[in-house]
Amino acid sequence: MKALQVFKKFPRTFWVANTMELFERWAWYGFFSLFALYLTGSTDEGGMGFTQIQKGNIMGIGTAILYFLPIITGTISDRIGYKRTLYIAYTVYTTAFIAMPFFHTYFSVFFIFLYLALGAALFKPIVSATVAKTTDETTSSIGFGLFYMMVNIGAFIGPFVTNHYQQIAWKYVYFSSAAVIAANFILLTFFYREPTEKQKQKESSLGKNIIEVFKNIGVALSDVRFVVFLIIVSGFWTMYNQLFFSLPVFIEQWANTSIVYDMFHSWWPWLAEQIGTSNGTIPPNILINADAGFIILFQIIVSSIAMKFRPLNAMITGMLIASIGVGFSMATQNGIYTLIAILIFSLGEMSSSPKITEYIGRIAPADKTALYMGCSFLPVAAGNYFAGIISGNVYQSMSDKIQLAKNEMASRGIHMPEISKAFSQNDYLKTAADKLHMNLDQFTNFLWDKYHPSNIWVVVTGIGVGAAVLLFLYDRLLLKKK
Incomplete structure (x- = not known):
């Protein structure tokens, strides 16, 4: 089916949900692309001055909780309605961003980041479930490809905006993210419609509701093959998250990005001056933001190719390519090579990441879509937790300047x-x-x-390649027996 014919099948709610996702990712990555630098940056430059281990704990545990909570918030949203849940999510999100720059100690920063994670956890399963409910077998591949492209449009815009504010003062990074999230209240109030009726259930105590949530989770995880798949995919997310947990710090500490600035300046002086620093370098958050830019340019093409292959084959190939890319990005001091490595990584990411979401969304029962999409965040939660260890303890011992x-x-x-x-x-x-x-x-x-701090690339690439090999064995040994 041609892509244009598929586009006409998407209802209005599909496009509204994707637009809200764009704004949410704009706000998130606007601050998150700088967060590792903010946490570990020197205090005389406005950073918190934390160690890599402290950074790894905050980012790893905080984001792990963020991605674990959707297994609960997804089920709650099925009951109270997606729209009401989104109102709560945006309220928490906005207030957290406003408050964050006023916290400066390790434990207080940890606390406010956990509060921010709550807002994100309320938001995440709703939009993914909306996309799943507004697509079908003929539109899901392009639909989730579009969804992932919108994620990356937001992720691409955010760092460019906050990079400007960061040069003024760190607090404006968080205030600008709060303003972007607040814009979603308009879309939610006037344009978003529930993709399905909320489930009617008998009133019960909060304790009984929580128990029922975990019973439902037990049902979703009763398939051993599905659980094995989630465990393997957690390895991919451990590798993937080094793009934001470790790479910005690695670039800041070791890479020479002046050659990237000079390259852009020779092609387009105005652009180089807009994205570069007064010292003639490219900030780490801008350099890693090339990942989102590449995805915006190539996601539809890659998705159109990937839809011709089995989801697991696309995932395996994508994991291998992404592992090579992210490893290579930390194997050199040359900023040009880092940029090329990010391109390689993005091609692998485009093939694997949307397919993971699509694969889980398609096997979910119709009446438990949000729950299953929430369970899809379990490997992401585990991946973030272990990514925190790699970017904390491992990075500090091997690569921290x-x-x-x-x-x-x-x-x-x-x-x-x-x-x-x-x-x-x-x-x-x-x-x-x-x-x-x-x-x-x-x-x-x-x-x-x-x-030799570049040896960290062996650890990161090894994790990603290991996940790809295990997924290959999963496909050949477990699924073939079914």
Whole structure:
């Protein structure tokens, strides 16, 4: 079926839901593309000055909870209605963004991020379920491809907007995200319609409702093959999330992005000056945002090709390609190679990620769509949790510049002041470089050559390739026996 004929089959609610998804992703990625840098950034530049482990805990545990909660919020929304749930979600989301810049300690930042995660958890299963309910067997592949493209349009716009605000003050990053989320109240009030009637059920206590939710989850997870699939896919999400958990920090600490700036400046000076810094570099959040840009350009083409193949075959191929891309992005200091690696990663992501959502959406019973779509977030939750460990404990020990500098100074017996508000991370690196009679660039290259922080790519790629191999075995050994 031709794509244009498919487009005509989508009802208005499908397009409204996709537009709300665009705004929500704009708000989310506007701040989340900068979040790792905000958490670990030097305090003299407005960052929180947290360690990589603290960052990994906040981002990993916080987003894991975000993606776990939809197994509950999805069922609740089936009962009280999608529209009412979305009103609650946008209220929590907006207030969380407004409050976030006023929290500065490790535990308070952790708390407000969990509150923000609640708003996202209320939102996520509703829009996915709306797309599932407004598509059918003939429109689902293109429909979910469009949905994923809208995700990435929002993800592409957000970082460009907040990059401008971040250069003024960090608080405006969060205020701008709050304003974008608030715009969804208009779409929700005047244009969104329930895709199905809410389930009529007898009134019961909150405790009984919660028990019933977990009973329903037990039913959804009673299929061993489905559970094995979810476990394998969690490996993909562990690898995938390094794009936001580890790569921004890696680029900030190690990569030379001035050559990317010079390349763009030779082609289009105005664009380079808009996205670059006054120092002639490309910020990490802008560089990783190329992933969303590539998806906007190529998602429909990739989805049109992928719809000709079995979902599992498309997923396996996509996982392998994405694993190579994300690993290569942390294997070099050359910003050009990093950009090429992000392109490779995005091609794999386009093939695999929408197919995961489509695969689960299509096997869900009609009366439990939101519940099953909520269960689809379980591997994402696990992937985020383990991604936090990789970007926290593993990254800090293998690749964190601050930790490697500490190791080097300790190995030489050189006493250094502890990092604090009065003695920032930038102060530490500059002092360490001075004691070794180097400038900062020389010190960075010295640490790179001695400690090989790029070895983190082996860990990240290994996780993704392992997931692809297990999914291949799952298809050949488990599904073929059914």
